[in-house]
Amino acid sequence: MSAAGDTEVQGLYRDCGVLVTGATGFLGKLTIEKILRSCPGVRTVYALVRPKRGISVDQRKKIVLDNVVFDRMKRERPDSVDKIVFVAGDCSSPRLGLSDSDYHHLTQHVNIVLHLAATVRFDEHLKVAVDTNVKGTMEVIALCHDCVSLKAAVFVSTAYSNCPQDVIKEEFYEPPMSVEETLAMLNKFTEHELAILSPKLIEPWPNTYVFSKAIAENVVLTQRKDLPVAIVRPSMVISTLKEPIMGWVDNMYGPIAIAIGVGLGMVRVIYSSEEVIMDIIPADMVTNCVIVSALATNTGILKAYRKILQHSLNIIHFSRDFTFISKNFKNLYEELSSQDKELFAFDTKEINWNSLFKDCGREARIHLLNESLDSFDEAKSHQRKFFMGHTLMKIILFGILLYGFIRTLNFFALFKWNYINL
Structure with a gap:
């Protein structure tokens, strides 16, 4: 129940238990931080993390929360740390790899599920991609069905899940194959055979990541039944725009890897086309959209999230452009109150791209290369x-x-x- 002074989004999360999968990933950490900092009424955030040999769940929590991305949350909401509960599990395992007691506890206390866990490697082995992205989605949906008081479940996909289409609307498309056919195919071939045959098996999808995400979306469609669900489709996610740290990133994937390579002088030549559009979006805007999308789950409408920026690099190896129809996404933002728009901003028209790229480069130097800005002037002199x-x-x-x-x-x-x- 909302309290006086809550915005609509804050009211939705008040007194709720929120399960976040992929909690230790790039978007996972940002999502947990944002919920705890901007939705002070949330009861508990359950972070699903893979067990690590020799490291307890409590130790894992301490390691994750020591990350600089949580510093602002700990300053502004010092009591929020006690609201985080790390739960050992694995999305690629039956029942999410949860113990019986943990599974029962989550079904009794979780009200909102944010499914962010995924393998995002383009060259991932087909079986691994399906186990994580497809089977993981199936297991999360099964958990959602067992939850006694579920308000919303948000599944994060990708803008390129339906890349064989020229025009991509906010709707479900025919998958490359059904989940039953996919699992039968995996059982038919050995891992070695799959590694050789994958390029042909997944055509016309260009890689196992988007292939598995297309099937995962169909899993949501066919297995959701009466669940209140939404799908968010980010494009290529880059550093944060401003929250909780301007330009923060913790990985070398996608455009960030290219930018770091160029900055270090390791990448001198890139195959590109001036006509190709590169779709990128700041990570904190993706996080805000995921959190807010829980408001729209009762409509059962697919939410597509994207931002198109003209660029000369075709990062996903396509020689053509896509047209994304994002009416639902725009309506979702327009219907927010002014307070929620300020708290959970994801209006891409407000982005100053030149400033963003400068911030990304500076913060990548700090957080990825572990170099102090004290040596910045010296580095410029060397350059x-x-x-x-x-x-x-x-x-x-x-x-x-x-x-x-x-x-x-x-x-x-x-x-x-x-x-x-x-």
């Missing part, structure tokens, strides 16, 4: 010296080539003069 040296080398090389060319012309001119005089 200028290398640039000047590189320019000087080009001038010298050009001079040598020009000198050689002139000598060659003189040689042929002298040869021609001697030939004529003979």
Whole structure:
């Protein structure tokens, strides 16, 4: 029940138990932090984490919460740490790898499920991708059906789950194959055979990630029954825009890896096209959309989330563009109160892309390369010296080539003069 002063979103999460899968991942950490910081009335956030040999669940919690991304939450809501409960489990295992007591506890106390767990590697082995992205979704839906007081379940997919389509609307599409056919296929071939046959088996989907996500969406459609569900489809997720840290990122995936490679001078040439659109979105806007989408689950409408930015890099190896129809996404944001728009902003029209890219580069230096900004001026000085040296080398090389060319012309001119005089 909402309390006086709650916004609509805060009221939805008040006194709720929220289960977040993929809790230790990039979006998982941001989602947990945002809920606890911006929805102070939430009762408990259950973080599903894979067990690690020799590390207890409590130790895992301490390691995760020591991350700088939680510093603001701990300053503004110091009591929020006690609301986080780490639960050992694995989305690729039956019943999410939960013990009987944990499974029962979650079904009795969870009201909102945010399913973020996934393997996002494009070159993931087909069996691993299906086990995590497809079977994991099946197990989460099964848990949702067993929850005695479920308010909402939000499943995170990808904007490219239906990439064989030119125009992608906020609706379900025919999957590459049913989940039954997929599981039968995995049982038919050995892992070695699957590794060889995967490119043909998943056509026309370009990689196992989007292939498995397309099937996972169909699992939501066919197995949800009367569950209050929504699907959020982010495009390529990059660093945060401003929350809780401007430009924060903790992985080397996608565009971030390219940017780091270019910044370090390791990537000098990129195959690209000026006509290709690269779809990117700041991570904190994805998190806000996921949290807010729980409001819209009673409609049963698929929520698609994307932002198109003109760029010269085709990160998913497509030579064509996509048209994304995002009416539901826009309506979802427009229907929010002014307070919720401020708390859970995901209006991409407000992004200053030039500032965002600068922030991403600076923060990636801190959080990914573990380099202090104290050496920033020195690094810029080195960069200028290398640039000047590189320019000087080009001038010298050009001079040598020009000198050689002139000598060659003189040689042929002298040869021609001697030939004529003979």
